[in-house]
Amino acid sequence: MLQNWLRRSILVFVLIALMLAPIASAQDAHPLAGRTIDMAILGIGGWLPSSLGASMANDLFRPYAQENFGYTVNFTFAESPFESLFQRAAASLATRSNEFNIIISDSQWLGAFAEPGWIVDIDELIANGIPSMGIDPQPALDLELYSKVARDTYQVYPDGTDEIWGLPQEGDVIVLYVRKDLLLDPEERAAFEGEYGFAMPETFEDFEALTMEQFEQMAAFFTRPDQDLYGTIMQHSRVYDFQTMYLYPFMWSNGGQIWNPETREVWGVLNSQVNADAMIWNRRMLDYQPPGAVNAGIAENVDAYTQGKVFSAFQWAAVGLSMVEDPELRANTLIVPPPGFMQEDGSISRIYSMGGQPWVVNAFNTPEQMRVAVDFLNWWYLPETQLEFARRGGNPVVASVVNDPGFNDINPWNRAYAYMLTDGRALDFWHEPNYSEMLAVQQEGFTAFASGQVNDPMNTLNWIACRQQAILYDNLRSEIAPPAECDSITLN
Amino acid sequence: MQAESTERIAYAAPRTRGLMRGRAFLVRLLNDIRVFPALLLIPVLIFFILWNVIPTLWMIGLSFYKYSLMSPNERFLGLRNYNDILNDVQVWASLGRTFVWVFAGVSIQTALGFLLGLLFWGSRDMPGRRIALTMLFAPMIITPIAAGAFFQLIYEPTFGVVNWVVRQFGGNVNLLGDTNLAFGAVLFVDIWMWTPFMILITLAALGSVPKAELEAAEVDRLPWLQRFRHIILPNAKFILMLGILLRTIDSFKTLDLIYLMTRGGPGNTTDLIALLLRRQAFEALEFGWASALALILLLTAIAFTSIYLYILNLSSKRQEA
Incomplete structure (x- = not known):
């Protein structure tokens, strides 16, 4: 009896010991176990996807690191507006500072950061790790993204190569937000059809076939200054890249180019008749936008839509949460692909600008900071983390998550986001140091x-x-x- | 006294003797009329050299290079940055706009400030004078960023109060989005902010007019215009000119207000030279080119100051003659 009891006890003890051993050894194995590390993320001020990265780092990665690696990490989030973030990051990195350990960079800055050697070469990190800091190769960071354009945008520098310097933090594309109460109103629909001879689109699929010419007529139809209602709103502000991002779709979709990335020839490429026509068309769209739209940026665009001043808004998917924060407005909004442009052969082309940002890792991090940064990034790309990011309003780019059958239902803009993130529907521009x-x-x-x-x-x-x-x-x-x-x- | 202290040192213990010698040396140094003022200047000189001289020399050096944060290999260009700037139409356009801004802004601020200053100068017993003055000076105390933000809302074409008023008369105006109106709209904010400064300067200038001369003019029943021309203006002009000089230099550097309200737009209609400099230095990170432009602007500001001082000296010499 006693022997049996003793035998059972020993067996249970051995089993418990075996279960705990991997955890204990993992904690022992991690060189930072028992330490407290402070990390700083630099991101875009007032931009939800950026702040989500930082808040998830503290809410979720902190306990994860404690449990799995045995160290405590505290993240602080430093932020700057879009138009001054680059200066802040560049000035800090130029002084070889490790003030910001992970930086949410805009995709076009990869060249500027990579060329002087300010950020970690992700290819190197994946293949060889950072031996001088005792960091092993990180094959898990060799991500399969949803599309090639996403990889080219958030990871690659120089353009046209396979070298990667960034990892996607947030994907983003331009989508169209439309007010359903106006779009689906039978009287409005009948009046529109009577005036323009075709029915306004109703569903996501209908909008896939919508051309910019047709949309322009819809915008003209809903432009009623006497009712303080306008057809649409884009972005034409001089701040940062706002006007550029909303003009390029008119150029690219009509076959225009902005440069030759191989020879870096701008003269003779940008100054084409197609692009000149695109500028005229883009300016004409101001006729259907509220007064002051010539200075509109992201915030003004959100305000115009949420205050009911416009029938529709061309806006980033990343600000979906702000656009349809009000449950009533959310229920009243259809989020669809923006209109395409009719080609001579009768096909429809839609190539809109890529938004979104990659993470880049500061090359001047201390070994401890570098290790935490690598742990954090490995955690960030776990499917459950990416799904949680989406649930909180972010836009993941990893193929397995975007292809997940439930992805389109997480947020009302997800379907349009995934549609526009596809190759041939979005493009990014120069990743040049200048x-x-x-x-x-x-x-x-x-x-x-x-x-x-x-x-x-x-x-x-x-x-x-x-x-x-x-x-x-x-x-x-x-x-x-x-x-x-x-x-x-x-x-x- | 010196002999007494030397005597005391001779009788002291060796360690104390050393301390006393040091003290005596210090006292001698402080008593030396040539050394003491220089000693007082040392802290401020160190500060000046660290924060003014070295950066200025550094900037002058950079202006001869192709130096960008983006490409760590700087190249010596000689005078090419200067040549590029002087041949750049955009720089000249921006500079022209800045001169219009300075001239129009400072002129209107001076005229309005002088008139309002005169009004308050002659109304010491006016009820509510203090409150009126406090309210009048308020815009000057507000930071340009806050003032810019207020006026952005006031000018906002869909819900701003200006357009609301215009709409009551059947019109519609987009002050910051209209290429013909934006410059004037932002200049108005600058005038609103800085006229109080010129009122303050005017009051200070008028306060420096000798009362005896004014009383004599009163006794002689000198017409007001004559009093103004022969008594007030000659006595007040030095302080007034100082105010104009300060405003000119400050106006030449205007950045914050424009940056917040229009970013130089629409198009480049409000793109002043300081904004161009900022863009090249901190957006394009072209420090070589920006240093050359900064040096040109510094020399321009020095030229302004010299002209003012020359005019002041000239008129005071004439007066003395």
């Missing part, structure tokens, strides 16, 4: 035209192309110098 300088030039030119300060689109494109070509040439990024005629081209 990105911000090139952007500042075209923002000046594009907004000068959109606001009516200048009225010759081709001259505006010539002026931008000259200056961008000069920037690339002066910085030894292109062997093609701006042509001599650039000397006589002025914006005004």
Whole structure:
């Protein structure tokens, strides 16, 4: 009897010991076990996806790290508005500071951060780890993303190569938010059909077939200044890249290009008739937008839609939560792909701008910070973390999560988001080290035209192309110098 | 006294003797009329060298290079940055806009400030004078960012109060979105903010007019215009000119208000030179080019100051003659 009891006790003890052993050994094995590490994430101020990353780091990764690795980590979130985040990050990294350990970068900054060696080469991290810091290879970070365009946008630098420098933090694309009470109102529908000879789209599938010409008629129909109602709202502000992001779809979808990424030739590519026509069309859309839309950015766009001033809004999927925060508005909103552009062969092309941001890892992190950063990123891409990110309003990019059958039902914009994140429907622009300088030039030119300060689109494109070509040439990024005629081209 | 202290040192214990010698040396140093003022200047000189001289020299050096945070390999360009700037139409356009901004802004602020200052100068017994002055000075105390934010809302075309009033008369106005109106709309905010400063300067200037001369003019029944021309203006002009000089330099550097309200837009209609400089330095991170422009602007500001001072000196010499 006693022997049996003793035998049973020993067996139970051995089993418990065996169960606990892996946990204990894992905790012992982790070099930071028992330590407390402070980490800082730099992200976009007032931008939900950025703050979600940081809040999830503290809410979820902190206990996860405690349980699995045995260390305590405290994340702080430093933030700057879109237009000044790059300066803040670049100034800090240029001084080789580890003030920010993980940075939520905009996709176009990858080149600017990678070229001077400020951020960790993710290819290297995946293949070889960081031996000098005792960090092993990280094959789990070799992610399968939902589309090639997502990989090219959030990970790759230089353009056209397979080198990766970033990991997707948040995917984003432009989608169309439409008010159902106006769209589905039988009287409105009948009046519209009577006036324009075709029925307004009703479903997601109908909107897939909608062209910009047709949408323009819908926008004109709902533009009723006497009722303080306008057809739509886009973004035309000079701040950061707002006007650029909403003009490119008119160019790309109609076959226009902004440069040749191989030769870095801007002159002769950007200043094309297709692009000039696109600028005219983009400016014409202001006729259906509320007064002041020429200065509208993301926030003004959200305000116009949530205050019921517009029938529809071209807006980022990432701000879906702000756009339909009110349950009543959420129920009254249809979120669909933005209109396509009719091609000569009768097909519809829609190529909109990519938004979203990658994470980049500061190359000047201490070994402890680097290890935590790697642990955090491995955790971030676990399917359950990515699904939780989506449940909180974020937009994951990992293929397995976006392809999950339940993904489209998590948020009302998810279906349109996944639709637009597909190859051929969205594009990103230059990942050049001189990105911000090139952007500042075209923002000046594009907004000068959109606001009516200048009225010759081709001259505006010539002026931008000259200056961008000069920037690339002066910085030894292109062997093609701006042509001599650039000397006589002025914006005004 | 020195002999007494030397005597005391001679009788003291060796350790105390050393301390006393040190003390005596310090006393001698502090009593030296050539050394003492220099000693007082040392802290401020260190501060000045650290924060003004070294950065300025550094900036001058950078202006001869192609130096960008994005490409760590700087290249010596000689005077090319200066050449590029002087041949850049956008720089000239921006500079032209800035001169209009400075000239229009400072002129209106000075005229309004002077008139209001005169009004308050002659109304010491006016009921509510203190409250009126406090309210009048309030815009000057508000930070430009806050003032810009207020006026952005006031000018907002869909719910702003300005457009609401215009709509009552059947019109519609988009002050910050209209290329013809944006510059004037932002300039108005600058004038609203800084006119009180010129009122303050005017009151200070008028306060410096000798009472005896004014009383004599009163006794002689000198017409007001003559009093203004021969007594008030000659006595008040130095302080007034100082106010104008300060406003000119400050106005030339305007950045915050425009940055918040229009970012230089629509198009580039409100793009002042400080905004262009900021964009090149902190958005494009082209520090070489931006340093060259900053140096040109610094020299321009020094030229302004010199012209003012020259005019002031010239008129005071004429007066003395």
